[in-house]
Amino acid sequence: LVIFVFRFLPFFTAAEILPKRPTGFPPGPLPCPFVGNLPLIFYHGSLHKTFQSLIPKYGPIFSVFIGPTPAVVLNSIDTHKDAGKLDAFQGRADIPPFTLWDDAGDGNVGGIAFSEGEIHAEQRTFVVKTLRQLTLSSSTVSIENFFIEEITSLIDHLRTVVGQPLDIRPHLAEVTENVLRKYLVGIPNEDTDSVQKYKKVVLAPGNALITRPISSFFVSFFPKLSQLFPRLSGYNLVRSENEASNQMLRQIIENHRSVGTPVNEDCKRLFVHSYLDQIERTTDDRSTFYGQMGLRNLAIVIKDLSTGGSEAVSEQTTWFVLYLLLHPNMRMKIVEEIETIVGFSRVPTKDDFNSMHYTQATLQEVVRITSFVLFGLLNKTLATTKFHGFVIPKGTMVIKNSHACHHDKSYWGDPENFRPERFLDDQGKLRRDENMFAFGSGRRVCVGETQGRFAMLYFITLFLQNFKLSVDSSKPMPTLEGVETIGLTAKPFRIVLHHR
Numbered sequence: 001l002v003i004f005v006f007r008f009l010p011f012f013t014a015a016e017i018l019p020k021r022p023t024g025f026p027p028g029p030l031p032c033p034f035v036g037n038l039p040l041i042f043y044h045g046s047l048h049k050t051f052q053s054l055i056p057k058y059g060p061i062f063s064v065f066i067g068p069t070p071a072v073v074l075n076s077i078d079t080h081k082d083a084g085k086l087d088a089f090q091g092r093a094d095i096p097p098f099t100l101w102d103d104a105g106d107g108n109v110g111g112i113a114f115s116e117g118e119i120h121a122e123q124r125t126f127v128v129k130t131l132r133q134l135t136l137s138s139s140t141v142s143i144e145n146f147f148i149e150e151i152t153s154l155i156d157h158l159r160t161v162v163g164q165p166l167d168i169r170p171h172l173a174e175v176t177e178n179v180l181r182k183y184l185v186g187i188p189n190e191d192t193d194s195v196q197k198y199k200k201v202v203l204a205p206g207n208a209l210i211t212r213p214i215s216s217f218f219v220s221f222f223p224k225l226s227q228l229f230p231r232l233s234g235y236n237l238v239r240s241e242n243e244a245s246n247q248m249l250r251q252i253i254e255n256h257r258s259v260g261t262p263v264n265e266d267c268k269r270l271f272v273h274s275y276l277d278q279i280e281r282t283t284d285d286r287s288t289f290y291g292q293m294g295l296r297n298l299a300i301v302i303k304d305l306s307t308g309g310s311e312a313v314s315e316q317t318t319w320f321v322l323y324l325l326l327h328p329n330m331r332m333k334i335v336e337e338i339e340t341i342v343g344f345s346r347v348p349t350k351d352d353f354n355s356m357h358y359t360q361a362t363l364q365e366v367v368r369i370t371s372f373v374l375f376g377l378l379n380k381t382l383a384t385t386k387f388h389g390f391v392i393p394k395g396t397m398v399i400k401n402s403h404a405c406h407h408d409k410s411y412w413g414d415p416e417n418f419r420p421e422r423f424l425d426d427q428g429k430l431r432r433d434e435n436m437f438a439f440g441s442g443r444r445v446c447v448g449e450t451q452g453r454f455a456m457l458y459f460i461t462l463f464l465q466n467f468k469l470s471v472d473s474s475k476p477m478p479t480l481e482g483v484e485t486i487g488l489t490a491k492p493f494r495i496v497l498h499h500r
Contacts (some may be wrong), residue, residue: 019065024391026072028063029054036065038221046484048403049373051075051394051422055404061388067221068368069095071378071397072390075404077411077435079388083400084442088385091116093378093397096226096238097205102300103243110288111213112447113308113377122288127305127447134183142269143388146179147458148347155466158497165472165494168321173314176455177203180309184271184302185252203250204241222237247298255354272302305448312373313452315458315489317437318364319370322478323418324460326436330420334359335464344500347462350454356461357430361423363456364430367438369418371403372487376440402437403488411435468498 019031024071031037037050041064044050051073054062054140060076074080083089092098092114102109109115112123134143154175158166177199181187187194219226219235226233256272279294288297324331341355342348353360379398384391392398412422425431439446446452471477 013330014456019068019070021063021070022391022393025070026063026390026392027058028065029058030334031065034068036067036069038065038067040064048371048401048484048488051399051401051404052407054303056144061390066397069221069223069397070393071399073399073401075401077405077408079443080400080402080405080437081435083379083398084444086385086387088381088383088387088392089379089398090120090443091380091382091395093380094395095223095378095397096235097208097242099223099379100239100242101205102296103239103246104296109300110293110297111304113304115300116382117384119297123301124443126275126289127301130271131447131451134269134271143179143183144350144454144458145182147175147455150175150178151459151462155462158467159483159499162467162497162499163252165474166494167461167486167492167494169318169490171491172317172321172459173310175459176310176313177306179455180306184296184305185249185256186270186272187252196336197248202245202303202305203310205238205303206311207244208238208241245303246299249302250295253295253298253302271305272298275301308446309452310446311487312446312448313455315487316367316370316372316452317456318490319372320366320456320460321463321469321495322480322493323362324368325471325493325495326480328476330362330418331464331469334362334460338461338464342461342465344465348458352461353454353457356457357424357428359457359460362420363453363460364423364436365418365420368406368412368436369415370488370490371406371438372488372489373438373440374403374484374488375401376437376444377401379444384489396488400437400441405435405437464500466500468500470496470498472496 019036021028023046029037029040032039041047041050044053050064054064054073055075060079061072061074063070063072067069076081077155092109098114099109101114102111104110108119110119110123112120112127115123131143154171178189178195180187180197181198185198187198203447218233219238224232230236230239239368253272257276275294275298278289279291279298282289282291282294284290288294324334337356338344338348339357342352348356379400381392381394381396381398384394386392406412409415418478423433425429439449439452472494473496475494479491481491482488483491
């Protein structure tokens with residue numbers, strides 16, 4: 001430690017050497033020099049466990065130092081919802097890998113996931129509208145049909161491995177990756193070389209966020225130091241992954257532009273063509289869809305949707321399968337509901353799901369108790385603001401602790417118990433709960449929430465129509481304890497399928 005201090009002392013400001021809370025800032029644990037509260041986080045093994053341990057002492061709003069960077073943590077339903085309504089909380093944290101997602105180098109990040117201000121507002125409006133149109137489309141090129149096609153193909157494959165121990169996670173990941181890739185840029189499964197390159201290059205930055213443990217995010221904990229030692233810190237790796245991803249997407253977009261607008265109306269429903277049409281129609285040079293700015297944003301939006309949508313859906317569905325495996329009584333109730341409403345001989349429809357109240361309630365409960373998206377994508381304040389009695393300076397990192405909200409005993413009563421019935425009313429009908437933040441909240445709620453829910457419902461229904469499942473008796477019983485990356489993922493487990 002002494003060697004570290006003297007070697008790197010010139011690179012730090014006084015505030016970074018001895019972090020100090022600004023006047024009026026929320027309270028929190030005493031930070032250590034240089035590393036802030038990271039020792040406390042490593043002691044507990046994860047961010048969400050650390051935050052949970054601090055709530056009894058500091059309350060629903062406290063602050064921590066992630067390395068030298070101060071951050072405000074919002075741990076209650078009220079603070080979560082209030083922040084979602086305020087303009088001041090709509091920024092994105094200025095840390096890698098967020099700042100490296102867009103390689104334009106002008107200090108701004110395009111797209112929707114990590115953008116701010118007018119870029120985010122204009123891009124989000126278009127994406128939400130376009131996704132809704134495709135979801136509601138009766139065309140053969142619709143998200144519904146894409147999911148049915150991919151899941152049916154997976155079911156056919158799973159029939160060939162009945163009786164054998166199986167890791168379902170990579171199969172679920174492939175389904176969501178295929179659906180999003182075909183819809184966004186039109187690369188078919190049959191073009192195996194392009195599919196593999198897309199997976200290896202375009203999806204690499206997002207896959208890294210999910211697969212790398214939170215403790216390995218040196219570039220995020222020490223953004224300034226990581227740039228001084230870019231190779232050792234992993235900064236160069238993160239940057240090169242994003243540069244390669246963006247370059248490949250720009251080439252794919254250019255290929256679509258060179259071919260021109262498709263004559264087939266179904267093909268126009270591909271996201272890339274809808275977006276290119278929007279660029280062609282835009283004449284206002286201040287718009288984020290204008291000219292080269294539009295093309296830049298298109299590449300980043302495709303990456304946002306490809307990576308975020310794929311990982312969120314496949315990981316949450318993996319959790320659902322694990323809970324099906326370990327809760328046979330709940331599993332039988334879902335099977336009975338499927339038998340009553342859909343049967344075992346036809347593919348379900350979106351209308352069927354409206355009547356599958358217990359299945360939807362179980363999905364809600366899986367999403368709540370696992371809280372895969374622990375903190376969402378980290379925010380920052382765009383202006384100094386007073387919030388719940390505290391003063392939060394401009395540029396402060398804000399962490400919305402969804403896990404704490406989903407495990408708040410004062411609201412849920414028994415949050416650690418897996419109980420789907422909490423989402424059913426007295427008549428057994430699905431009860432929507434406005435205090436669920438699994439897909440974000442306010443103006444930052446996930447643009448693909450509806451499509452993600454449909455994807456999970458399609459898989460679970462088709463899966464249980466065709467198979468019974470049991471644990472792999474050759475391995476220890478799976479655990480419900482997760483692994484913290486940028487989300488909370490299930491530990492590896494295997495299932496054994498049996499014909500229904």
